[in-house]
Amino acid sequence: MDKQIIVGITGASGVAYALRLLDCLEEAGCHVHLVVSALGRRLLGDEGDVHALTAENLIGRPSERLYFYDFDDLHCRLASGSFLTDGMVICPCSSNTLGAVAAGRADNLLTRAAMVTLKEARRLILVHREIPLSPIDLENMLRLSRAGAIICPAAPAFYTNPRTIDDLIDFLVGKILDLLSIDHALKNRWLG
Ligand SMILES: Cc1cc2nc3c(=O)[nH]c(=O)nc-3n(C[C@H](O)[C@H](O)[C@H](O)COP(=O)(O)O)c2cc1C
Structure with missing residues (x-):
């Protein structure tokens, strides 16, 4: 069966x-x-030139496999563990959302879906981006890691000899796909 993956985008760079x-x-x-x-939408505009959430704007083509949800809609299927998914990735993940999930907050759909993912013992991957890290960020990461989440900082490696920004992006995205057990051909491996 095709995988069902939740993606959350927050207001981190x-x-x-x-x-x-x-x-x-x-x-x-x-x-x-x-x-x-809300801040994720702002940064999608600022950094990604995406000003309306459509498949064409986000991935450059129409799609019947991309589903859009309202951030405030706590009444939709993603808010329940009865909707079966193969995991969730928050990418990029702000310190604000990291802290909210670590605190068990579920007052918007993004954090509620993250809480559901954790309680159902499904894969939750947080692609946090902030530097430097405060002790509060570090404690939140440890708490979440102990609860079963995977903290995957947006920190691409250079052992693949990246030449372009796209190479760096692909490294990180390849790592996330590996963590979700999804096959890909992105260049992110050290082959010795
Ligand atoms: C241009 C810009 C860049 C930002 N980059 C980051 C970042 O990299 N990491 C972070 O934790 N917060 C960053 N922030 C701050 C968050 O957007 C802010 O804390 C916000 O409350 C996050 O809300 P959200 O978690 O609901 O998206 C940035 C804000 C702006 C305006």
Whole structure:
């Protein structure tokens, strides 16, 4: 069966990672359920030139596998564990959302879906981006890691000899796809 993946986009820098992730997940045949915070929408415009949430704007083509949800709609299927998914990625993940999930807050669809993912013991991947990290961020990460989440900082490596920004983006997106057990051909491996 095709995978069902929730993607949350929050107001951290790095929406280019999210756009490539959506592209790759959709291309891999996944059903992608997208929730974007208010600040995520602002940064999609500022950094990604995406001013309206449509498949064409996000991945450059129409899609029947990309589903859009209202950030405030706590009454929709993603708010319940009865809707079966294969996991959730928050990419990029702000310190604000990191802290909200670590505190168990569920007052918007993005954090509620994250809480559901954790309680159902499904894959929750937080692609956090902020530097430097405060002790509060670090404690939130440890708390979430102990609760079963995967903290995957937006920190691409250089052992693949990246030449372009796209190479760096692909490295990180390849890592996220690996964590979701989704096949891909992105260049992110050290082959010795
Ligand atoms: C241009 C810009 C870049 C930002 N980059 C980051 C970032 O990289 N990491 C972060 O934690 N917050 C960042 N912020 C701050 C968050 O957007 C802010 O904390 C917001 O409350 C996050 O809300 P959300 O978690 O609901 O998206 C940035 C804000 C702006 C305006």
